[in-house]
Amino acid sequence: MKKIINTAIVILATILLLPGCTGSDKDDGTITVGFSQIGAESAWRVANTESIRSEAAKRPNIKLIFSDAQQKQENQIKAIRNFIAQGVDVIAFSPVVETGFEAVLREAKDAGIPVILIDRAVDVQDDSLWVTFMGSDFVEEGRRAARWLIEKGYTNVKIVELQGTVGSAPAIDRKKGFEEVIKDHPGMVVIKSQSGNFTRSGGKEIMEAFLKTDGKEINVLFSHNDDMAIGAIQAIEEYGLAPGKDIIIVSIDAVRGAFEAMIEGKLNCTVECSPLLGPQMFDAVEALAKGESIPKKIVTEEGVFPQETAAEAIGSRKY
Ligand code: AHR
Numbered sequence: 001m002k003k004i005i006n007t008a009i010v011i012l013a014t015i016l017l018l019p020g021c022t023g024s025d026k027d028d029g030t031i032t033v034g035f036s037q038i039g040a041e042s043a044w045r046v047a048n049t050e051s052i053r054s055e056a057a058k059r060p061n062i063k064l065i066f067s068d069a070q071q072k073q074e075n076q077i078k079a080i081r082n083f084i085a086q087g088v089d090v091i092a093f094s095p096v097v098e099t100g101f102e103a104v105l106r107e108a109k110d111a112g113i114p115v116i117l118i119d120r121a122v123d124v125q126d127d128s129l130w131v132t133f134m135g136s137d138f139v140e141e142g143r144r145a146a147r148w149l150i151e152k153g154y155t156n157v158k159i160v161e162l163q164g165t166v167g168s169a170p171a172i173d174r175k176k177g178f179e180e181v182i183k184d185h186p187g188m189v190v191i192k193s194q195s196g197n198f199t200r201s202g203g204k205e206i207m208e209a210f211l212k213t214d215g216k217e218i219n220v221l222f223s224h225n226d227d228m229a230i231g232a233i234q235a236i237e238e239y240g241l242a243p244g245k246d247i248i249i250v251s252i253d254a255v256r257g258a259f260e261a262m263i264e265g266k267l268n269c270t271v272e273c274s275p276l277l278g279p280q281m282f283d284a285v286e287a288l289a290k291g292e293s294i295p296k297k298i299v300t301e302e303g304v305f306p307q308e309t310a311a312e313a314i315g316s317r318k319y
Contacts, residue, residue, distance in 0.1 A: 031289045032063045033282075034083030035118075036093035039071040041165075041198045042227040043255040047319035048094070048119065048275035055278030062282060071165070071197075073097055080104045084111045090285045092116040097167035098123040105129035114288050118277055120169040127296075131288065134280055134298040136273045138170045142177025144271045144304050145222055145250045149188070152268075154248055156187035157219035160210045162203050162232060163195040164224040170273075171195065174224045174252060191217060196228040203228025207235035215239060223251035226258035226270055233266050244268055244307070254305055256317055262310035272302035275319055 033056070040046055049066075056064035065088065069075035073096050083091050084107055091113050095101055102124045108115050109129055119135040149157070161178070164171035175193070182188040192210050196202030203223060210218065221236075223229035229251035236243040243249055244266040251258060254272040261267035280298060287294050305313055 029061055030063050031061055031090065031285055032065065032086075032088045033090045033092060033285055034065045034067070034079070034086070034088040036067045036069055036076045036079040036083075036091075038069055038076075038094050038096045038120075040068070041071060042200075042225055042253070043257055043319070044225060044227070044253045044273065044275045045198075047255070048277060051276045051278035051319075052118075052281060053278075055282050059282055059286075062285065069096060071096060073100055077101070077104045080108060084108055084113060087111075088113060090114055090116060090288055092118050092281060092285070094119040095122050095169070096120075096165065098169050098172065099167065102126075102129070116281065116284055116288075118281055119275070122169075132284055132294050132296055132298065134277055134284065134300075136170075136300050136302060138173030138273075139177035139180075141170075141252050141271050141273055141302070142174035142179075143181045144177075145174070145252060145269070146178045146181035146188075148250055148269045148271070148304060148306065149220060149222075149248070150181070150185060152248075154188075154220055155185045157189075157248075158214075158217050159188060159190045159220040159222055160207075160214070160218050161190050161193035162206055162221065162223040162228040163193060164198045164228075166195045166197075168198075170198075170252075171224055178222060190222075196223075196231065198225050198227060200227045200231035203231030204235045205231075207232035208239075211235060211239045211241075215241070218247055221247055221249045221251075223249065225273075226251045226253040226255045226261075226267075229267060229270075230257050230261060233261060242266075254303075254317070255319055256314070259305070259310045259314040259317060262305070262307040263314065265307070267307065269304065269306045271304050274300045274302055 067079035114131040117133040196206045233243040250269045258270040
């Protein structure tokens with residue numbers, strides 16, 4: 001009897017794990033999307049989650065399964081494996097780092113589930129493991145930050161750099177773009193560069209360390225995101241210097257907090273990186289469900305907001 005019950009359980013479990021038999025609700029037209037988010041490390045990330053959740057709620061045919069990886073790659077891999085086991089129709093995720101996803105993406109492909117990369121790219125040999133990438137051109141964002149400094153005449157400066165999460169696409173690409181532009185200006189020297197993990201507390205802590213060793217030398221801070229810049233502003237004030245005046249600050253994201261800091265004269269420029277990816281993510285999901293082809297890359301158009309534009313622009317900011 002015990003053997004019969006065990007066999008029945010195994011058969012039932014197998015049926016439930018078959019794609020199309022659970023989670024996907026294919027019969028009633030529901031499209032089930034498994035989304036693995038990185039975490040809630042920054043105001044940008046919170047706005048990105050809100051954009052995705054609110055857009056899903058607007059579409060009655062979408063069932064969103066949301067999973068928060070709390071900044072850990074192993075949690076993302078686990079979440080993707082769960083989505084595969086549940087037989088979702090589409091997997092979307094924002095990879096915390098670029099490498100190490102090859103095996104799990106192959107499992108998704110073998111299960112016939114298309115994968116959408118949201119915001120960040122992966123570094124894999126086989127590009128057929130993902131269907132589309134949608135997000136920003138991070139290299140260009142780094143270039144824009146450097147170009148703004150040059151336009152303003154800050155070409156003879158000692159720079160400290162707050163990097164994002166080690167191994168993440170935005171940290172790698174923003175650094176690359178920035179360096180590409182400043183290399184033609186020998187007077188622009190990066191004297192220190194370290195990761196603050198895209199968080200306010202990380203930015204404050206690393207800036208404190210920079211100030212301790214090089215406080216008198218630093219002319220410019222290039223921060224890979226606004227949250228770290230805001231943390232650094234606090235560190236600079238506590239050190240007794242005026243952020244935005246004694247130390248010129250350029251950062252990336254263009255979140256509301258950056259506009260407030262610019263209006264107070266404490267931040268000099270923010271380069272836009274839009275987190276509002278929800279609508280285009282679900283447009284792509286619906287197109288895939290209909291069997292339509294979609295572009296391999298959908299790159300967001302973005303701007304640059306120097307301090308002098310902040311007061312006028314803040315009213316129309318959506319995040
Ligand atoms: O991947 C986008 C980056 O991740 C944003 O610039 C940063 O704020 C976020 O945490």
